[in-house]
Amino acid sequence: MYLTGFADEAASSIEGQIKATQELGWGNIEARTINGTQIHDVSEAEFDDVVGKLEEAGIKINCFGSAVANWSKRIDEPFESSLAQARRAIPRMQKLGTRLIRIMSFAVRQERKPDDQMEQERFRRLRELVQMFTDAGITAVHENCMNYGGMSYQHTLKLLDNVPGLKLVFDTGNPVLNADRSQPKPYPRQSSWEFYRNVKGHVVYVHIKDARWDDDKQEAVYTFAGEGDGDVYRIVKDLLAGGYDGGFSMEPHLAVVFHDESVTASENIKLASYVEYGRRFEKLLRQARLELTLDH
DSSP states (O other), rough: OEEEEEEGOOSSSSHHHHHHHHTTTEEEEEEEEETTTTTTTSSHHHHHHHHHHHHHHOEEEEEEEEEEEOTOOOTOOOHHHHHHHHHHHHHHHHHTTEEHHHHHOOOOOOOOTOOOSSSHHHHHHHHHHHHHHTTTTTTEEESSSSSSGGGHHHHHHHHHHHHTEEEEEEESHHHHHOOOOOSOSOOOOOOOEEEEEOOOGEEEEEEOOOOOEEEETTEEEETTTSSSSOOOOHHHHHHHHTTTTTTTEEEEOOOOOOOOOOEEEEEOHHHHHHHHHHHHHHHHHHHHHHHHHHHO
C-alpha cells in the first residue's frame, strides 16, 4: 500500500509538486498537469525536463491522471482526441515506468435520458483504448466522475461487462456530487458507500476526496477526508480489512478545483493545503488500522 496524490493541486510546476511530495515523505505523484498542461500533452523538451527532475528527486509517477475520454469530451464528437492522447501517453508512461492510467467514459449527454447515452459507441471506443494500453503493459482504470460510468454503480458495472480488461479507480467523493441516474427524477445524490460496496471487487486504485452537497446552492462543499459525506473512513477501513494493497491518491479540491478555474489560491496556500490534507489522511489511515487491530 502506498500514498500519492494529484500534486498539481499543490503546485503548477514540477518543482513545487516534488517539494509537496517530499514534505509528506512520500515517493509518488499521480501526474495530471505540469504548468497547466496535461502531462501527455506537454512538449517533448518539457517532458524530458520533468523526467530529469523526478529522477534527481527519487520521485515516481505511479499513475497518469489523464484526460483520455474524460468529462470534457462528448461521445457524439470525433474520437481522435482521446486516441491521440493515448498514443502520446503510452511512450511517456513506459519511459517513467508508470503502469496505471486514469481514463473515463465520455461526458454524460444531459439532454438525453440515462438509458439513451449511445452506450454501444462508448463501449466500442473504450474497448479500443483499453486494448491499446493493455498491449503496452499498462492498466486502464476508470474513474466514477462526470461521465457515463459515474451515472450510477449500475452504469459502471455495465461498462465493465462490456469492456474486457478495464479496472476501476474509485473516487470516494464523486458520488456525493453526482446524481444517481439509476433512480427516477428528480435524481437523488449517490451514496459513496453503496457505490463502493457494489463495485469494490473491481477496484485496484482509490482517489481520496470528500465533500458535502449544498442543496441551496446546488454545489459541492469540499472537506478534509473523513469530514464530509463520502464515507471515506468506512471505505478505507473496509479496503484494509479486505487486504487492499494499492494506492490511495489525494485529490483534495480544497485550495483549487481542477475543473473550476474560478477557484484559485496562492502557491503557498495551495502547497500548505495539500500537505495538510495528506497528513490528515495519514492520521485517518492510522486510526482505521488501529480499529481493525482492536476489532480482532
